[in-house]
Amino acid sequence: MSQDLLEVYNLTVNVGKFSLKDINFSMGPGDYVIILGPTGCGKTIFLESIAGLRALNKGALFLNGKEITHLPPEHRYLGFAYQDSLLYPFMSVKENILFGAKARKMAGGPEILRRMEQLAAAMNITHLLDRYPRFLSGGERQRVSLARAILTRPPLLLLDEPLSALDQQTRHAMQELLREIHHTEGIGIIHVTHDFSEALQLGKRMLVLHDGQVEQEGEPLEIFYHPATEFVAKFLHGENLIPGRVLRQGGEQWFEYGDGDFLLGPLPKNCLTEGLSESGKLSTLLIRSGSIRLSRAAEGPAAANCWTARIKSVMIGSTHVDVYCNGNGRWQASLSLAEWQGLDLRRGEQVSLSVSPEHLHVIAQ
Numbered sequence: 539m540s541q542d543l544l545e546v547y548n549l550t551v552n553v554g555k556f557s558l559k560d561i562n563f564s565m566g567p568g569d570y571v572i573i574l575g576p577t578g579c580g581k582t583i584f585l586e587s588i589a590g591l592r593a594l595n596k597g598a599l600f601l602n603g604k605e606i607t608h609l610p611p612e613h614r615y616l617g618f619a620y621q622d623s624l625l626y627p628f629m630s631v632k633e634n635i636l637f638g639a640k641a642r643k644m645a646g647g648p649e650i651l652r653r654m655e656q657l658a659a660a661m662n663i664t665h666l667l668d669r670y671p672r673f674l675s676g677g678e679r680q681r682v683s684l685a686r687a688i689l690t691r692p693p694l695l696l697l698d699e700p701l702s703a704l705d706q707q708t709r710h711a712m713q714e715l716l717r718e719i720h721h722t723e724g725i726g727i728i729h730v731t732h733d734f735s736e737a738l739q740l741g742k743r744m745l746v747l748h749d750g751q752v753e754q755e756g757e758p759l760e761i762f763y764h765p766a767t768e769f770v771a772k773f774l775h776g777e778n779l780i781p782g783r784v785l786r787q788g789g790e791q792w793f794e795y796g797d798g799d800f801l802l803g804p805l806p807k808n809c810l811t812e813g814l815s816e817s818g819k820l821s822t823l824l825i826r827s828g829s830i831r832l833s834r835a836a837e838g839p840a841a842a843n844c845w846t847a848r849i850k851s852v853m854i855g856s857t858h859v860d861v862y863c864n865g866n867g868r869w870q871a872s873l874s875l876a877e878w879q880g881l882d883l884r885r886g887e888q889v890s891l892s893v894s895p896e897h898l899h900v901i902a903q
């Protein structure tokens with residue numbers, strides 16, 4: 539039986555008025571886990587608790603089956619890269635990168651120097667090795683911090699927004715490098731980010747934190763299309779969130795909104811929080827903007843899950859176009875630039891909007 543790399547039981551940490559509350563979590567040796575959440579939800583405190591930089595008020599931590607709850611940080615041998623780098627100002631870049639290895643009495647050998655040079659080359663910081671941190675840009679400091687955290691091949695790497703200061707091109711290159719390091723070296727990674735597209739690029743698993751608690755856990759795309767709560771839906775920019783009620787008709791369930799004037803469905807079997815249709819409770823429908831089809835206004839009787847609307851505004855991006863429409867509510871549809879050009883539509887024109895039932899997702903309020 540393969541052992542978990544990290545097990546977290548009922549982790550509770552109080553810092554001033556803030557608390558991380560009863561977090562339970564485990565990950566295998568090769569897992570890449572994303573921690574996502576708004577500012578102040580406790581992402582850094584969570585990483586710091588695992589690293590041993592914050593004492594637990596309650597709970598226990600195990601690394602490779604061994605309890606580390608009370609072990610000092612330097613005996614946990616984890617890698618940690620902070621968002622703001624935290625490099626030692628009186629050490630050169632090279633000395634900073636080698637610092638962790640030195641603390642573990644690994645420095646000096648040709649092998650560790652070769653690895654340092656390889657990492658520096660991969661991160662494009664070879665030319666900076668003799669510089670001091672104050673003469674580096676924010677993005678350069680982040681790359682040095684990452685090289686320092688990875689150098690000793692820790693079993694678990696904790697990354698706190700490690701790519702936030704990088705321009706888009708360097709960020710993509712570093713995401714690629716992180717993926718490669720994770721793949722080839724089998725290092726487990728917990729990566730904190732605000733950026734959902736980064737979560738999609740890197741993580742197979744994601745924890746969404748909210749106010750010190752785990753709000754939802756799962757695969758990033760699954761959470762994107764099927765958020766468990768309104769908070770998660772809104773945090774992941776749920777474009778079309780419509781208040782209404784779930785109705786049972788025959789053996790099927792439908793979503794009624796707009797004071798009972800409109801119906802969408804039947805709802806897919808897997809999208810409901812239990813008992814919603816029986817209780818008649820207010821709930822919220824989510825339709826992702828990419829799941830709404832937009833076409834020139836159709837003639838003839840309206841089909842199921844198809845309605846007429848008028849284009850209110852259009853936002854043209856480099857790869858896709860967001861079209862905002864009014865009709866049976868307010869809607870945002872997202873099209874590829876090529877699709878939009880093919881339709882040749884303007885603001886104020888009438889369009890048909892439609893959605894397939896499998897793209898309807900209901901959240902309890």
Ligand SMILES: Nc1ncnc2c1ncn2[C@@H]1O[C@H](COP(=O)(O)OP(=O)(O)OP(=O)(O)O)[C@@H](O)[C@H]1O
Nearest residue numbers: 553554555556575576577578579580581582583584
């Ligand atoms: N030393 C401290 N004393 C009191 N409160 C603190 C202390 N350190 C952090 N906090 C508070 O704990 C909460 C969680 O902080 P944390 O840094 O973990 O948030 P975060 O999710 O990492 O935020 P961000 O995305 O902005 O980095 C915040 O409200 C913060 O103000």
